Amino acid sequence: MKMFKRLLFTVAVILGLLIFTPLVLIQFGPAGWGTTSKVMLNMVFGYGGEAPSASAIKQRLEVADGFSVGLYATGLGKIRFLKVTDSGDLLVSRPRSGEILLLERDRNGDGLPDGQRVLLAGLTRPHGLDIAGRWLYVAESDGVGKIAFNSDDGAVSGDYQRIVSGLGDKGNHWTKTVRASSDGWLYLSSGSTCNVCEEADSQRATIMRFRPDGSEFSIYASGLRNSVGLDWAPWDNSLYATDNGRDLLGDDIPPCELNRIEEGGFYGWPYVNASALDPDLGELNASAVAKNIPPTHEFRAHNAPLGLRFLRRNTVAGFERAALVALHGSWNRSVPDGYKVVSLHWQADGRIVEKDFLSGFLQGDKLLGRPVDIAEGDNGDIFISDDYSGSIYRVAIGEGGASALASVALAPPQPGRRDSGLASYTGEQRRDLLARGEIVYQSYPCSSCHMSGKTASAIPLVGLDERYTVAELAAFFTAPTPPMPVFPLSASDREALAVYLLARP
Structure with missing residues (x-):
């Protein structure tokens, strides 16, 4: 019984030291120990x-x-x-x-x-x-x-x-x-x-x-x-x-x-x-x-x-x-x-x-x-x-x-071309989507395959508005035609990238 009481006393002392020593050091310890004690607690x-x-x-x-x-x-x-x-x-x-x-x-x-x-x-x-x-x-x-x-x-x-x-x-x-x-x-x-x-x-x-x-x-x-x-x-x-x-x-x-x-x-x-x-x-x-x-x-x-x-x-x-x-x-x-x-x-x-x-x-x-x-x-x-x-x-x-594209307006749709869906956005929405789309485009190695003159096999991004609407191009990014990889884009990223690409001259 005495051994058990001694053990309990020892455990209590150790716990007390663990708890109260940092508190004492916070108030009275040397430089640096106040922060260290707070962190330990x-x-x-x-x-x-x-x-x-x-x-x-x-x-x-x-x-x-x-x-x-x-x-x-x-x-x-x-x-x-x-x-x-x-x-x-x-x-x-x-x-x-x-x-x-x-x-x-x-x-x-x-x-x-x-x-x-x-x-x-x-x-x-x-x-x-x-x-x-x-x-x-x-x-x-x-x-x-x-x-x-x-x-x-x-x-x-x-x-x-x-x-x-x-x-x-x-x-x-x-x-x-x-x-x-x-x-x-x-x-x-x-x-x-x-x-x-x-x-x-x-x-x-x-x-x-x-x-x-x-x-x-x-x-x-x-x-x-x-x-x-x-x-x-x-x-x-x-x-x-x-x-x-x-x-x-x-x-x-x-x-x-x-x-x-x-x-x-x-x-x-x-x-x-x-x-x-x-x-x-x-x-x-x-x-x-x-x-x-x-x-x-x-x-x-x-x-x-x-x-x-x-x-x-x-x-x-x-x-x-x-x-x-x-x-x-x-x-x-x-x-x-x-x-x-x-x-x-x-x-x-x-x-x-x-x-x-x-x-x-x-x-x-x-x-x-x-x-x-x-x-x-x-x-x-x-x-x-x-x-x-x-x-x-x-x-x-x-x-x-702010992105340099934030002040760029979308060009009006050309006569005889299908409606790409760009005109459905307000001016503020267009600026936000253009800015975000530029960030997405620059964040991934898109230009390595699509910038004309960079490689002999570059695929120029022209005429997209004749083939896609915003929704169609955004959907394309979820399962692109090989060798284009699938990038981890959120739905909003895909929409912004589609607007950015369709708005390019």
């Missing part, structure tokens, strides 16, 4: 900061030239990943409560969602989510499920079906991210169980893939300690993933990573950190070291890159070949670092230049938020989730970022 217990005020956002947050930032929603709790539907609603995962939220699109233009509701509940720590066809896919910590989803009214129907089960979710890095690709596969990331170790479960520290029904499940790439963000570069459809480097090697090593993911590729962990041997396990596997694929880009150590999103609908100069990355921020540096969204810009010579995109979440020991994920709407709006204050920010394209 946020990670372990879900502790979060207050909702940011409009004045705090205006005074503290700095956004890249050509953009403006505002608070879209707050008070959402421990939110994580985002997905914008075709109709502009925003889906939000909430792992701690096992829910997927739906924030209704801003129809009235007040800068806020028109409503909020729980779309799915009772899930096992849902994290990543994506839409493919009429299905919403959700990555839970131990599997993947899908349910029929109607983007028009934001409603689900039928039963939620588990298509992948039995995934490991013990230890560290239990989150799973699922993304649907234009190649017909779904890709799924799974982090490691530990800081550094040789995994017993071959599915941990990998990116896997499977068919929409869960079949043909396999490991696609390995040696990825904790790859949370996945996305494809629109100019060549290459898959990229963020990866969080290991801890406990000091403030400045190893770097976190952006990797270009190749089928069968090995990315080093736990034997190599970026391009350097791990001091603990680097000598254990010479063949693994030889196979290591170094990162495409290195982030500062412990910045914790999470969500990754290539911009496809942006009209601001300098962001034509760019991606945004959410840096969640460090928990184990003597001087905290990260806590911002950065933009990565691909140069003509292959280099990647990193710039601040949305910064100011951390100033001294004052922590406003921790960015997690990024989503982009059809109109170019960028949504950023923050799991510290339970908020979502909306970054809008400023007045200076």
Whole structure:
């Protein structure tokens, strides 16, 4: 009995230290420890900061030239990943409560969602989510499920079906991210169980893939300690993933990573950190070291890159070949670092230049938020989730970022030609569709086959209005004639591209 009481006392003391030590450090600790303690409480217990005020956002947050930032929603709790539907609603995962939220699109233009509701509940720590066809896919910590989803009214129907089960979710890095690709596969990331170790479960520290029904499940790439963000570069459809480097090697090593993911590729962990041997396990596997694929880009150590999103609908100069990355921020540096969204810009010579995109979440020991994920709407709006204050920010394209086509009027239909449907749009609708259509056209390698003079076999885009209406051309993009590939275009993208092509002189 005495032994049992001593055990209870010991457990109580340990729990007390875990809970109260960070609270004490917040108030009285040395520089940097206040932020670190807040982050630790946020990670372990879900502790979060207050909702940011409009004045705090205006005074503290700095956004890249050509953009403006505002608070879209707050008070959402421990939110994580985002997905914008075709109709502009925003889906939000909430792992701690096992829910997927739906924030209704801003129809009235007040800068806020028109409503909020729980779309799915009772899930096992849902994290990543994506839409493919009429299905919403959700990555839970131990599997993947899908349910029929109607983007028009934001409603689900039928039963939620588990298509992948039995995934490991013990230890560290239990989150799973699922993304649907234009190649017909779904890709799924799974982090490691530990800081550094040789995994017993071959599915941990990998990116896997499977068919929409869960079949043909396999490991696609390995040696990825904790790859949370996945996305494809629109100019060549290459898959990229963020990866969080290991801890406990000091403030400045190893770097976190952006990797270009190749089928069968090995990315080093736990034997190599970026391009350097791990001091603990680097000598254990010479063949693994030889196979290591170094990162495409290195982030500062412990910045914790999470969500990754290539911009496809942006009209601001300098962001034509760019991606945004959410840096969640460090928990184990003597001087905290990260806590911002950065933009990565691909140069003509292959280099990647990193710039601040949305910064100011951390100033001294004052922590406003921790960015997690990024989503982009059809109109170019960028949504950023923050799991510290339970908020979502909306970054809008400023007045200076309008497309050059926005002021171009559609030419009147020529006598004797069939009605293409262009005349049915108002002037404002035409300008919006032209601008969006130009973005879609530039985001994919359309000009490589259709720009006259670029190749001997170029197929000029002339006379389309004699053969197609807007609706017919938009429908053509869903099943184009080979060798034209099927691009992952939403219904609104297809309409905008059709208007853009039919309006060309």
